[in-house]
Every structure is written in structure tokens, then in C-alpha cells.
Amino acid sequence: MAEVLDGIRIGADALESFVARIMGAAGCAEAEATRVANHLVGANLRGHDSHGVVRVPRYVEWLGKGFVRAGATVEMVTDGGSFVLLDGGFGLGQTVAQQAAQLGITRATENGSCIVALRNAGHIGRAGDYAEMAIAAGLVSVHFVNVAGSVLVAPFGGVDRRFSTAPFSVGVPLPGEPLILDFATSSVAEGKVLVASNGGKPLPPDALIEPDGRLSGDPHTLYGEYPPVGPRDPSAGPGAIRAFGDHKGSGLALMCEMLAGCLTGGGPAGPIGERARIANGMLSIYLSPKHFGTEEEFHRSARAYADWVASSRPAEPSEPVLLPGQPETRTMQSRLREGVPLPHAVWQSIADTAAGLGVASNVRG
Numbered sequence: 001m002a003e004v005l006d007g008i009r010i011g012a013d014a015l016e017s018f019v020a021r022i023m024g025a026a027g028c029a030e031a032e033a034t035r036v037a038n039h040l041v042g043a044n045l046r047g048h049d050s051h052g053v054v055r056v057p058r059y060v061e062w063l064g065k066g067f068v069r070a071g072a073t074v075e076m077v078t079d080g081g082s083f084v085l086l087d088g089g090f091g092l093g094q095t096v097a098q099q100a101a102q103l104g105i106t107r108a109t110e111n112g113s114c115i116v117a118l119r120n121a122g123h124i125g126r127a128g129d130y131a132e133m134a135i136a137a138g139l140v141s142v143h144f145v146n147v148a149g150s151v152l153v154a155p156f157g158g159v160d161r162r163f164s165t166a167p168f169s170v171g172v173p174l175p176g177e178p179l180i181l182d183f184a185t186s187s188v189a190e191g192k193v194l195v196a197s198n199g200g201k202p203l204p205p206d207a208l209i210e211p212d213g214r215l216s217g218d219p220h221t222l223y224g225e226y227p228p229v230g231p232r233d234p235s236a237g238p239g240a241i242r243a244f245g246d247h248k249g250s251g252l253a254l255m256c257e258m259l260a261g262c263l264t265g266g267g268p269a270g271p272i273g274e275r276a277r278i279a280n281g282m283l284s285i286y287l288s289p290k291h292f293g294t295e296e297e298f299h300r301s302a303r304a305y306a307d308w309v310a311s312s313r314p315a316e317p318s319e320p321v322l323l324p325g326q327p328e329t330r331t332m333q334s335r336l337r338e339g340v341p342l343p344h345a346v347w348q349s350i351a352d353t354a355a356g357l358g359v360a361s362n363v364r365g
């Protein structure tokens, strides 16, 4: 571990084992604690610090308050064979979403396709993780995700919050590097505002919107007043995050709420109200190219086409055209070598959480 400009770097293995011990002390059995830690550190390794270990204090708080449960198993609500509706029962998202993805993968591998609707999952983290699971089994997958009980994002043309940050992900297995499209339908994920508020990467100046329509890159627009280290309340600020891509991104966010929220029965975005907790919904479609009878041609033509797309002359000569998933792969290669960078405030909040649970640190901040 070495000091960097505005924080520290921690080796991925050490960080993962520390987070696993924290999650264990917070009530998870070893396998679940390891899974959550692996998912969070995996997000950091891929450059998505917003969905990495910065979440640990919130997860521990939610477990303590009973907002999420350790050791959950998804409940089968409807089994239509080629489609299922599962209830996550507010289990830890990394547990119940992984179970849901595994079921979809197993059925699509047997039958060619499967649609899995999951509701009432704790925070599932990086949606691309589930696309990666499908890719590992040779499957294409599409994931619409929403966050019931969260309302952070203003629709195109509006200033009042109406959507969650509702991520969308598509995974395509290919020879060589797969394609993994995975983004929030907000201009930035809420976690990126969290990271910026903790002294990490600043937000673009037009990521947020004030109640009077002024654009802002200041995390206070979303969180209101907050201390340098400590919890952030995304319901406390006067403004909103903007939807990405004007009317098109705003429309995709609406469809995530429709499919992952309304169709699953978990509910769309909205004030937390009597729910007292947020929950992810996810509608996933798993497709097996082998069963379509086109796997060989698909691999050939999709690889050739993706390579042709990437060969477009760069607008900036020093910045080649990248395909979805490539920035994450590159960041992972360097972070595995150099360690995961954490702003001091993020590290301090994790260390405080560990100390509160009596977990000794195996790394020094």
C-alpha cells in the first residue's frame, strides 16, 4: 500500500479480506461475506468506485437496522418455466441477485432463453456483474434495474425528482473480449455523487439540477449540508441528478422503472414513505446463441463488427475508440497491479465502521 495524492492505495486481496471480515462481523456467514466483498472490490477494480467499498458503511447500517437481511434465499413467486418471478425478501442484493441470475442462466442454458423478474432485492451493486455471470456461461443477457423507494433523478424537461438511477446492462459473449454495457440512466450514478462528496473524482458541472433549473456539479445539490466524513442523505438536498442523454435517456429510465419496478411488483421509484428502505428490482433476459443455431456465425460476425466499430478513426488521435467493457478491463489491469485507490474520507468511513464492529484492520490508512 502506498500513499497517493489524495488518498491511499490498497492491494485488492487485502481490501477484499478486510471487507469480508467487516461483513462477517455485521452478520453474514463466511460465503456471503466473501461474495459481497468480492463484488464490491470487483467494482473498484473495474473503475466503478461508486459501487465499490464506499458502500460498506451503508450496507452495515442497513443490516443493523434490519433494512436488509443476511443469509436470504429468493422465493419463487411464479414459475412459468421460460419466465420466473422471484422475491428477494430484502436479502443482501449480491446474494439474491446472484441466485436469480444463476437460475436464469441454468434455464437459458437448458432451453435457449429465460426471463427472470426479481423484486425486493437489497442493493445489487454493479449490474454488469450479472451480465458477466451470463457471459461466463456463453449467454447474451439484458438487465433492466430500478430502485423502489429511491427518487433521485429529474426527467428530461423537469426539475422535480421522479426516477431512481435505474441502471441498464447488456452483456454479449464474444471470442476475445466480451462486450459489457452497464450504466445508470442518470447522468451520473448516485455513488459517483457520494464519491465526489468524499473528496473523490469531481462531478461534471451539469450532472445535477437545482430546483430553479440551474445546472450544478456540487454534491450539496443532492445531499444538502453534510460533514466531511460521515453518512450522506440523498433525500436531504434541494435538487436532483439529471437523466442522461436528454429525452432518450429519460425514456430508458422510465422503461427501467416500468419493467424492473412495475412489472416485477417491487414498485417504481418514489418517496421512501412507509417502505422505510430501498430495494432493487431487476428484469433480466438470458439468451443462448447456441440454441438459436447461430452461435458460430454470431461469434464471427459480432467479433468482426465490433472490431470494425473500434477501428473508426479517433476524434482525438491519442484516444482510441473503445467498446463497452474495455475501459473496465483496462482499469482492472492497472488496479490489480497498483492497488485500489481510496480517498482518505472513504477509507476513514470504512475504518470507523470496522472499529464499531470490533474488526481490526489488516491494512493501515
Ligand code: NAD
Pocket (backbone or CB within 6 Å): 048, 050, 051, 123, 124, 125, 126, 127, 128, 145, 146, 147, 165, 166, 167, 168, 169, 180, 181, 182, 183, 184, 185, 186, 187, 188, 189, 190, 192, 280, 321, 322, 323, 324, 325, 326, 327, 328
Ligand atoms: P459509466 O457512466 O461509467 O458508464 C459505464 C459504461 O460505459 C460501461 O459499459 C463502459 O464500458 C462504457 N464506457 C465508458 N467509457 C467508455 C468509452 N470511452 N467508450 C466506450 N464505452 C465506454 O457508468 P455509471 O452510469 O456511472 O454506472 C456505474 C455503475 O453503477 C454501473 O455498474 C451500474 O450498474 C451501477 N448502478 C447500480 C445501481 C443499483 O441500484 N444497483 C444504480 C445505478 C448504477
